[in-house]
Amino acid sequence: MSNLQNNPTVEGTDLKANNKLKIMGIDAPIFFAIVVVLLIGIYMEALPVNLASGLIVAMVLGILLMWIGDQIPVFNTFGGGPILCILIPALFLYWGILPESVGTLTDTFYNEIGFSDFAVTGIIVGSILSMDRKLLMKIGVRFFVPLLGAVVSALLIGGLVGQLIGFGFAETLFYVVGPIMGGGMAAGAVPMSEIFASTAGGDAGDVLAKIAPAVMVGNMICILAAGALNGLGKRKNRSKNFSGDGEMLRRKDGEKKLDLSSKSSGFPFSINSLIIGIIIATTVFAFGKIVAEIFPTFHSYVYIILGAAALKIFNVLPEYIEKAAEDWYDLITKAWVPAILVAISAGMVDFKSVIQIVTDPSYITLAVMTVVIAIFAAGFLGLLVGFYFVESAVGAGLGMADMGGSGDVAVLSAADRMGLMPFLQISSRIGGAIMLVILSILAPFLM
Numbered sequence: 001m002s003n004l005q006n007n008p009t010v011e012g013t014d015l016k017a018n019n020k021l022k023i024m025g026i027d028a029p030i031f032f033a034i035v036v037v038l039l040i041g042i043y044m045e046a047l048p049v050n051l052a053s054g055l056i057v058a059m060v061l062g063i064l065l066m067w068i069g070d071q072i073p074v075f076n077t078f079g080g081g082p083i084l085c086i087l088i089p090a091l092f093l094y095w096g097i098l099p100e101s102v103g104t105l106t107d108t109f110y111n112e113i114g115f116s117d118f119a120v121t122g123i124i125v126g127s128i129l130s131m132d133r134k135l136l137m138k139i140g141v142r143f144f145v146p147l148l149g150a151v152v153s154a155l156l157i158g159g160l161v162g163q164l165i166g167f168g169f170a171e172t173l174f175y176v177v178g179p180i181m182g183g184g185m186a187a188g189a190v191p192m193s194e195i196f197a198s199t200a201g202g203d204a205g206d207v208l209a210k211i212a213p214a215v216m217v218g219n220m221i222c223i224l225a226a227g228a229l230n231g232l233g234k235r236k237n238r239s240k241n242f243s244g245d246g247e248m249l250r251r252k253d254g255e256k257k258l259d260l261s262s263k264s265s266g267f268p269f270s271i272n273s274l275i276i277g278i279i280i281a282t283t284v285f286a287f288g289k290i291v292a293e294i295f296p297t298f299h300s301y302v303y304i305i306l307g308a309a310a311l312k313i314f315n316v317l318p319e320y321i322e323k324a325a326e327d328w329y330d331l332i333t334k335a336w337v338p339a340i341l342v343a344i345s346a347g348m349v350d351f352k353s354v355i356q357i358v359t360d361p362s363y364i365t366l367a368v369m370t371v372v373i374a375i376f377a378a379g380f381l382g383l384l385v386g387f388y389f390v391e392s393a394v395g396a397g398l399g400m401a402d403m404g405g406s407g408d409v410a411v412l413s414a415a416d417r418m419g420l421m422p423f424l425q426i427s428s429r430i431g432g433a434i435m436l437v438i439l440s441i442l443a444p445f446l447m
């Protein structure tokens with residue numbers, strides 16, 4: 001499993017031994033000079049609408065916003081960097097601080113040129129193939145009981161409550177519960193918006209503008225809930241099955257603790273490994289497109305997920321190829337997830353629509369309720385299969401409902417249970433993929 005733990009947070013921002021501040025490994029003065037050059041190009045509208053311009057503008061703005069967000073106390077514990085990447089470009093376009101050409105550039109780069117398919121496929125395939133198969137075998141079906149229970153409970157109860165309060169059953173499923181429980185933004189909300197758009201018609205960008213707020217709001221609620229669960233778990237009069245103080249499985253006297261530590265791979269990172277990772281990920285992408293052409297019932301992303309899962313479950317690929325897919329995934333999450341978030345924000349999110357959505361009391365109520373349902377469903381079902389309530393609620397409930405990546409880290413930090421990261425990885429990666437499949441099945445009937 002990746003040492004990065006699906007965390008897109010920009011690294012290299014601390015004071016190094018030479019006392020120079022670095023941003024993504026670049027000396028700060030040099031990095032800010034790069035930002036100035038790009039801003040001049042943006043305001044002069046001198047940058048052509050192509051892959052090179054779109055990638056460098058989205059990357060540099062994304063890295064800058066990620067760095068700023070991660071320096072802000074308190075806010076950085078709520079996923080500060082990724083949230084700024086999603087909010088600021090759309091907000092600045094809404095206020096007129098950035099020219100409209102930035103939206104056109106990033107939208108064309110991300111959608112028309114096809115960077116979305118390239119990057120998102122790498123994330124999906126790499127995240128599935130990089131899972132620790134031995135860990136999956138150890139926990140077996142057991143962990144999927146609270147995970148699937150949280151998903152099904154949130155969908156059914158959330159949908160019914162949404163219908164009762166006038167928000168709508170399908171509207172709640174597809175625009176509140178689904179996005180919150182979908183594994184984050186890049187590998188969850190983005191393919192979800194394309195699935196919905198291909199089913200109901202319309203533009204994926206318009207759909208994403210309705211989905212993105214749920215992901216962000218849900219992530220903040222998850223972090224607050226994680227802190228509350230941590231506090232409850234420290235009570236002296238708690239039930240003996242309520243909290244394991246970071247240990248998932250309830251053990252009998254003398255039983256050994258389950259080792260969740262990642263085992264280092266014997267295959268080092270290399271340029272050749274990246275090449276292999278690109279080839280494998282894009283081949284699975286081609287497979288998904290081919291199958292979707294033959295069986296158009298589902299979106300190609302569903303077949304991409306199923307194809308990657310089959311390769312992992314049946315142990316088809318040698319370890320060095322799985323490691324290559326993981327290396328490619330790591331590169332995308334570290335260098336390109338900030339760019340993806342900026343491109344989505346600037347090119348696809350209408351901030352006026354976001355304001356209308358998040359100021360709707362029904363919407364906020366349903367978002368809070370979705371997270372609460374996930375917590376209780378995962379916690380109680382976890383008790384039935386031998387887990388502690390708090391650990392199961394955090395691992396299977398909040399792991400599904402947070403933002404993935406930085407959300408996982410923020411939730412575990414608030415819960416003071418970083419050792420549960422492998423379980424949140426399963427929730428964000430495998431659980432998020434399962435949610436995409438479920439929603440793609442429901443969409444033709446309900447949209």
